[in-house]
Amino acid sequence: MDMIKNVFxxxxxxxxxxxxxxxxxxxxxxxxxxxxxxxxxxxxxxxQNGYVFILAIGxxxxxxxxxxxxxSVGSLCALIGAxxxxxxxxxxxxxxxxxxxxxxxxxxxxxxxxxxIAYIRIPSxxxxxxxxxLFRGLTVTMLKGLTLAPFPESFQDISSGFVPDIFxxxxxxxxxxxxxxxxxxxxxxxxxxxxxxxxKRKSNFEVGSLTFLVVQIVVIxxxxxxxxxxxxxxxxIPIALIVIGSLIVVYSIFTTRTVPxxxxxxxxxNEKAAKLSGINTNKVLFFAYVNMAVxxxxxxxxxxxxxxxxxxxxxxxxxxxxxxxxxxxGASAYGGVGTVVGAIVGALVMGVLNNGMSILGVGxxxxxxxxxxxxxxxxxxxxxxxMKSKA
Amino acid sequence: MDNFILEMxxxxxxxxxxxxxxxxxxxxxxxxxxALIGENGAGKSTLMNVLSGIYQYGTYDGDIxxxxxxxCFRNIKDSEKIGIGIIHQELALIPYLSIGENIFLGNERSxxxxxxxxxxxAKAKELLKKVGLxxxxxxxxxxxxxxxxxLVEIAKALxxxxxxxxxxxxxxxxxxxDSNNLLKLMLELKEDGITSILISHKLNEILKVxxxxxxxxxxxxxxxxxxxxxxLCEDRxxxxxxxxxxxxxxxxxxxxxxxxxFEVKNWNVYDPLIEDKKVINNVNxxxxxxxxxxxxGLMGSGRTELAMSxxxxxxxxxxxxxxxxxxxxxxxxxxxxxxxxGIAYVTEDRKSAGLVLTQDIRSNISLANLNxxxxxxxxxxxxxxxxxxxxxxxxxxxxxxxxQNTGDLSGGNQQKVVLSKWIFTDPxxxxxxxxxxxxxxxxxxxxxxxxxxxxxDGKSIIFISSELPEILGVCDRVYVMNKGEIVGELxxxxxxxxxxxxxxxxxxxxxI
Numbered sequence: 001m002d003m004i005k006n007v008f009x010x011x012x013x014x015x016x017x018x019x020x021x022x023x024x025x026x027x028x029x030x031x032x033x034x035x036x037x038x039x040x041x042x043x044x045x046x047x048q049n050g051y052v053f054i055l056a057i058g059x060x061x062x063x064x065x066x067x068x069x070x071x072s073v074g075s076l077c078a079l080i081g082a083x084x085x086x087x088x089x090x091x092x093x094x095x096x097x098x099x100x101x102x103x104x105x106x107x108x109x110x111x112x113x114x115x116x117i118a119y120i121r122i123p124s125x126x127x128x129x130x131x132x133x134l135f136r137g138l139t140v141t142m143l144k145g146l147t148l149a150p151f152p153e154s155f156q157d158i159s160s161g162f163v164p165d166i167f168x169x170x171x172x173x174x175x176x177x178x179x180x181x182x183x184x185x186x187x188x189x190x191x192x193x194x195x196x197x198x199x200k201r202k203s204n205f206e207v208g209s210l211t212f213l214v215v216q217i218v219v220i221x222x223x224x225x226x227x228x229x230x231x232x233x234x235x236x237i238p239i240a241l242i243v244i245g246s247l248i249v250v251y252s253i254f255t256t257r258t259v260p261x262x263x264x265x266x267x268x269x270n271e272k273a274a275k276l277s278g279i280n281t282n283k284v285l286f287f288a289y290v291n292m293a294v295x296x297x298x299x300x301x302x303x304x305x306x307x308x309x310x311x312x313x314x315x316x317x318x319x320x321x322x323x324x325x326x327x328x329x330g331a332s333a334y335g336g337v338g339t340v341v342g343a344i345v346g347a348l349v350m351g352v353l354n355n356g357m358s359i360l361g362v363g364x365x366x367x368x369x370x371x372x373x374x375x376x377x378x379x380x381x382x383x384x385x386x387m388k389s390k391a
Numbered sequence: 392m393d394n395f396i397l398e399m400x401x402x403x404x405x406x407x408x409x410x411x412x413x414x415x416x417x418x419x420x421x422x423x424x425x426a427l428i429g430e431n432g433a434g435k436s437t438l439m440n441v442l443s444g445i446y447q448y449g450t451y452d453g454d455i456x457x458x459x460x461x462x463c464f465r466n467i468k469d470s471e472k473i474g475i476g477i478i479h480q481e482l483a484l485i486p487y488l489s490i491g492e493n494i495f496l497g498n499e500r501s502x503x504x505x506x507x508x509x510x511x512x513a514k515a516k517e518l519l520k521k522v523g524l525x526x527x528x529x530x531x532x533x534x535x536x537x538x539x540x541x542l543v544e545i546a547k548a549l550x551x552x553x554x555x556x557x558x559x560x561x562x563x564x565x566x567x568x569d570s571n572n573l574l575k576l577m578l579e580l581k582e583d584g585i586t587s588i589l590i591s592h593k594l595n596e597i598l599k600v601x602x603x604x605x606x607x608x609x610x611x612x613x614x615x616x617x618x619x620x621x622x623l624c625e626d627r628x629x630x631x632x633x634x635x636x637x638x639x640x641x642x643x644x645x646x647x648x649x650x651x652x653f654e655v656k657n658w659n660v661y662d663p664l665i666e667d668k669k670v671i672n673n674v675n676x677x678x679x680x681x682x683x684x685x686x687x688g689l690m691g692s693g694r695t696e697l698a699m700s701x702x703x704x705x706x707x708x709x710x711x712x713x714x715x716x717x718x719x720x721x722x723x724x725x726x727x728x729x730x731x732x733g734i735a736y737v738t739e740d741r742k743s744a745g746l747v748l749t750q751d752i753r754s755n756i757s758l759a760n761l762n763x764x765x766x767x768x769x770x771x772x773x774x775x776x777x778x779x780x781x782x783x784x785x786x787x788x789x790x791x792x793x794x795q796n797t798g799d800l801s802g803g804n805q806q807k808v809v810l811s812k813w814i815f816t817d818p819x820x821x822x823x824x825x826x827x828x829x830x831x832x833x834x835x836x837x838x839x840x841x842x843x844x845x846x847x848d849g850k851s852i853i854f855i856s857s858e859l860p861e862i863l864g865v866c867d868r869v870y871v872m873n874k875g876e877i878v879g880e881l882x883x884x885x886x887x888x889x890x891x892x893x894x895x896x897x898x899x900x901x902x903i
Binding site for chain 1: 702703705725726727729730731736738743744745746747748749750754757758759761762765768769770772773776777780792812
């Protein structure tokens with residue numbers, strides 16, 4: 001019991017947000033008379049918020065380096081959308097090649113911003129504010145203020161395509177591929193958890209109680225399968241979800257398990273100490289911004305594909321959604337604290353709020369106000385709970 | 392009979408799960424200097440926080456009687472109003488404001504919210520004279536040293552007409568000269584009728600100035616000693632503090648000294664900000680295998696700058712000179728290369744430059760040598776935990792687990808984590824910069840033992856310290872530094888407080 005308490009205490013922020021997410025979902029599920037979790041809406045929720053998830057991952061990394069935010073991501077999404085649009089629609093370049101060119105250009109833009117931030121040490125706020133104006137301006141120039149449309153169908157598939165069912169649903173309307181994938185993922189999850197514990201026991205490390213682990217696995221496996229059942233009941237696994245899911249997994253592992261990931265946390269926690277431990281903190285900071293730009297490009301293309309056009313107004317306020325998601329998800333505004341998974345939970349909270357309120361017909365004016373209050377409440381909760389634990 | 396300015400009666404303060412203070416009694420006579428002493432975590436700071444109103448009335452049990460009246464402070468303002476001034480270890484001055492503005496901060500000379508600058512300056516000048524600080528009141532705080540800042544803090548307290556002045560480790564960050572000035576000032580203030588409570592780890596200072604000494608251990612008052620007591624001496628106080636006789640403050644050590652391992656030749660370093668200011672001037676030193684060499688000198692003598700410039704040019708510009716390790720010249724362009732070449736530097740400021748306080752013990756220990764426990768850039772969690780557990784055991788780090796955040800540890804334990812981190816890099820030359828600053832007697836002894844053990848394992852230790860007894864008690868050989876130069880090299884046999892000070896004095900004479 002104490003053990004559970006301890007685990008809970010240590011991760012109170014993340015669990016609290018997870019609980020908040022569940023509460024919000026239950027509330028809207030009831031308020032919308034069950035529309036929120038209708039299979040079609042669940043799929044929509046993912047597709048609508050895909051860009052926030054991706055941007056929040058990148059933003060987590062920059063915030064980790066010391067509370068550095070990137071205000072330019074929304075404009076960069078638009079710029080990359082414009083570049084991809086020009087390449088694909090106007091110049092008829094091969095789609096894969098166009099995507100690669102866009103990503104490379106984005107990396108170059110990231111290097112430009114990273115250079116000023118990491119090596120010249122101009123505050124990130126200022127550099128990215130400049131970037132926000134610069135990239136938006138370039139977008140409008142490039143598109144001559146007009147919207148470029150439509151994209152070819154194969155490009156649209158990035159955001160609206162689904163993985164076809166190899167079993168053809170056995171004659172039912174269910175997508176069995178999705179169900180199979182759900183089963184495989186939950187099996188993998190269970191195996192990883194169990195072997196981890198076994199390995200710890202073998203080395204005589206402290207391990208959590210077995211019942212706790214079993215309960216944890218059962219709950220997670222249930223949720224995974226429920227989620228994939230929802231997907232299966234609609235059109236199956238969206239291609240966008242594969243992109244988002246892989247990014248979440250890759251970046252979670254990157255931040256928690258790899259050496260450069262550790263450097264991010266060390267630098268954000270105490271840059272001086274990190275430097276004196278032989279870490280090239282300039283390089284770490286530089287990398288975080290290059291990475292942010294590349295992920296912005298992914299998000300930008302996904303969004304362009306979704307609205308099926310390259311618009312000069314695309315990506316407006318995206319940066320705020322991403323930053324908000326990180327802080328709701330438990331990142332520290334001073335750096336050194338925060339997780340990718342937390343940011344995703346934060347993005348989901350925002351996404352469900354958006355979606356739920358839209359279904360209820362709440363006006364966008366109120367939606368914005370409510371999201372602002374949620375952000376403030378989440379961070380206030382963090383600050384106050386820290387104050388309490390210190391006293 | 393005796394006139395007590397302050398009586399604290401049966402003070403008990405509970406924190407969730409811990410009894411920080413247990414029936415503490417403290418009586419301070421008017422017009423005296425009263426020392427409060429105890430190991431880290433004994434409850435000194437908590438007691439002073441109760442006294443100054445940081446913990447408001449009602450959150451503790453017991454009574455505070457100040458000048459015959461019972462006090463119920465709601466906050467720090469209340470205690471300041473009746474003349475209790477506290478000067479914290481970490482100075483609370485605003486760096487970008489002037490000395491004058493800081494002195495009257497929150498107590499401005501003003502009329503209808505408009506500041507009277509003439510009066511501010513005149514009064515500030517008066518107060519600065521009183522505390523013996525020869526600086527213009529317009530000078531910004533960031534431009535003066537810590538010693539002078541300390542004096543500004545005292546002037547600030549005097550501006551509020553303080554009757555009881557509490558000084559929490561005022562000399563911890565000061566050099567000998569500044570410390571002596573400060574102690575002298577305390578004695579002068581005493582003649583003006585101001586009572587002081589002095590919290591300090593430096594026993595020699597306490598014996599020099601205080602009239603009574605109250606010892607606190609584990610949240611309780613153990614005893615109060617008086618200046619006139621016959622057997623009063625450092626060992627007597629230590630006995631009270633640790634509750635046992637600590638016969639030796641330094642562990643006995645027999646050094647097995649080998650060949651020269653590391654040499655620094657003709658080393659010159661310039662200030663990174665001020666061009667043409669030479670910080671290190673033609674320094675030549677060497678260290679043998681298994682040897683502990685001490686670096687003594689006043690604060691600002693360039694010891695830290697020397698160490699950091701050697702450690703992969705972590706400090707300074709236009710660095711010139713040679714580094715020779717095992718007979719071969721090495722070039723260290725950055726910290727990484729220094730670490731890879733077997734050099735480690737334990738910073739003097741563990742909180743701001745040694746630890747990542749938001750992270751746990753485990754990740755702090757592995758930070759400087761993550762590659763050792765990684766394959767293809769993937770950290771082996773398992774190996775990491777093993778390493779952390781090993782050091783926790785070996786260095787007796789007191790913590791609930793290796794997953795505890797280092798920000799929650801006491802100073803001594805934090806220092807052990809920093810040491811673990813650097814020992815884990817497997818260095819041949821270990822530079823320790825003030826490794827025992829601000830930690831208590833017991834933990835100091837443990838740190839000395841660790842240093843000795845490392846030397847026995849064949850490592851070369853460079854030990855920088857401002858505390859002369861420690862240099863004399865631990866080191867095999869001592870370099871004396873002053874103003875960026877080596878002004879003396881003394882063997883253990885020749886080194887004494889006098890001979891070290893003489894080296895510094897003589898070099899100062901030459902300059903004049």
